[in-house]
Amino acid sequence: MQANNLHIAGVGASAGGLEAMLPMFAGMRPTGRIAYVVAQHMAKNGHDELVVRLIGRESALPVVLARDGDQLVADTVYVIPSGRDGHVTGVTMRLDAPDAGHLSTPSVNALFTSIAMTRRDKAIGIVLSGTGSDGVAGCRAIKSQGGLTLAQEPLDAKFDGMPRAAIDASTVDHVLPAKEIGAMLAGLFPGKPAPGWCPPNTGPAMLARALAERSPDYADPALVDPGYQELQRLLPQIHKATGIDFSSYKEDTLLRRLEKRKSTLGITSAEAYQDLIRLRPEELKALQHIFLVSVSSFFRDRESFQVLRTALASLVSGKPRGDPVRVWVPGCASGEEPVTLAILLRELSAHHPVEIVASDLNPEALALAREGVYRQTAFKEMDSALRDRYFKPKGQHYLVNEDIKAGIRYEQHDVLGGDPPANLDLVSCRNLLIYMKSHLQDKLIKQFHTALRSQGLLFIGQSESLSFVGNSLFVPIDHYHRLFRRRH
Structure with a gap:
């Protein structure tokens, strides 16, 4: 050049x-x-x-x-x-x-x-x-x-x-x-390799996979990689059996979980796994649960929530009395994150109604969230005084108070499909972006930007980062704790 x-x-x-x-x-x-x-x-x-x-x-x-x-x-x-x-x-x-x-x-x-x-x-x-x-x-x-x-x-x-x-x-x-x-x-800086080019120490399957990750329009890696061939066969089967589409997830993440599942079952080949599915169709639902991994806890990463509390206190203090605080929690799992936010906002002010939309793909996780009963292990990062204020003992577990549950609406929703909530003060999307392909991460970040009000907050997981696109739309409030504010 x-x-x-x-x-x-x-x-x-x-x-x-x-x-x-x-x-x-x-x-x-x-x-x-x-x-x-x-x-x-x-x-x-x-x-x-x-x-x-x-x-x-x-x-x-x-x-x-x-x-x-x-x-x-x-x-x-x-x-x-x-x-x-x-x-x-x-x-x-x-x-x-x-x-x-x-x-x-x-x-x-x-x-x-x-x-x-x-x-x-x-x-x-x-x-x-x-x-x-x-x-x-x-x-x-x-x-x-x-x-x-x-x-x-x-x-x-x-x-x-x-x-x-x-x-x-x-x-x-x-x-x-x-x-x-x-x-x-x-x-x-997209560019195409010279004909026949292959990186050192890799084969054509590895090259096709790497290029496909960077350009979704490139040749389908399933044509050359057996693992991807098996995954591409399984994803439509899971979608048909459960209604959940994993095509937006990173293939490498799904492949690792698939291989772990097969190893647990003592299965070594794709055909043997298909034989098992024909014999036990419920295996597709088990695999769906393994792919989703709906695990969380209250005030997970406590120091990050302290940073968020400071930013929310400033946001709430600037609102007229009675004006609701609107929040979206995509990928809410069994509800620990939206409940944490409802409690945090209640602690900050009783004069602003809390309206939280919590969405997830997993219907079983949403059923648990609506029930609002949690094991003691979910409270490992939550102060016991706060737990006793907003939960009631129920056997060996704890039930969240009705006034907290009343501010949360749970929905089964594909975060990349349909219209998101609007006029939001906060989007808390933690540990979901890491599972998504990079171009879909950018699509989702743009969606969050549109859904948020001016100066609205974006809260993501500690193992996640914003891309060049994301940094053009959001400015960091605290980069280490992954809290951002809408730029425009």
Whole structure:
């Protein structure tokens, strides 16, 4: 491609960086549009060639040790050697003696800043595992020039200092696990591999699967992968038997659960499992339950709910007396989340009616939610005084008070189908996005944006992140606890 159209992605890492780069580069795909330059903190004479070999062994793209004067080309990974700082001028790699002010080399800030100045809106910065704060100034420089910045999810990093510092400085556009970075970039910069191209250490089935995840219009991976063939056969059967359509779920997630189920049953082949289904059709319903996993607890991730409480207190205080607080909880499972929110809002104010719509695909989970009876284990993160205020003992269990139940309406609803509730103050959608394909995650986030009032709140799970699309629609209130506010 023409040099003036080349995007250059700087990759900055320190302690734990190699562990992050292996899955990240394994998930990269050729786009014809991005070259990658790695600044991994290393001691001088830090086994450069070994680092290149280790990354190259897993990488879907060729990996080379950078040389002074290299002309950077798309779909290639360049590793800056130890004891040098790397700078990019145009599309040329320059290696220099480290600046005396740089505590670690190669310097991430030096690399990122040079990319920002020379590539401007075609600059990309990726901050991975490491201690310290190298990369913050570089990300700020990239952002100032209209480029794109990404950071590894701190919980996914072996050492979260570097990614967390960049996130806390509000210099990062998108936060996600290392293994998902390649998928995001492939989605933002779509390109097709050369005919016959296949990533190192993979076969055509793996390639088809990876490409299908990034482009739903690509060839059906079921044509080449036996696991996907079996899943594609099962999904219509489950839909017909239970009325639940799992086609929007991530195939890899469903495959892991399918294989675990077959292992439990002692079944090793797809045909043997089909024989079992013919003999016992109720197995399809059992598999549906395994795919849905309706497990929760009250005030799950208690510190996150403390952050949410502060934001809701501000929201409620700005409402006229008597104005309802409207909430949607998609994927509500057996009701712990909507009940938690109803209690939280009741504690904040008795002068605002609570209207919560709680939806789920699983009819059995919804039946439990409507009954409102919970085991003691569901209260492990809830204060006993709060439990005794809003629940009554019922044998060995607890029954939620009627005045709390009255504010919640449970519905069987496919979150991607039909019209969502409107004029909402809060959408609490925790631990649902992780099961959905990336393009459907974006579709759902757009739906939440439409459903929320101006300045409405979005609360997602700690293992989830917003994409580039999501970050354009929502601004973080507390990124660590995954609480966002509608931008417009």
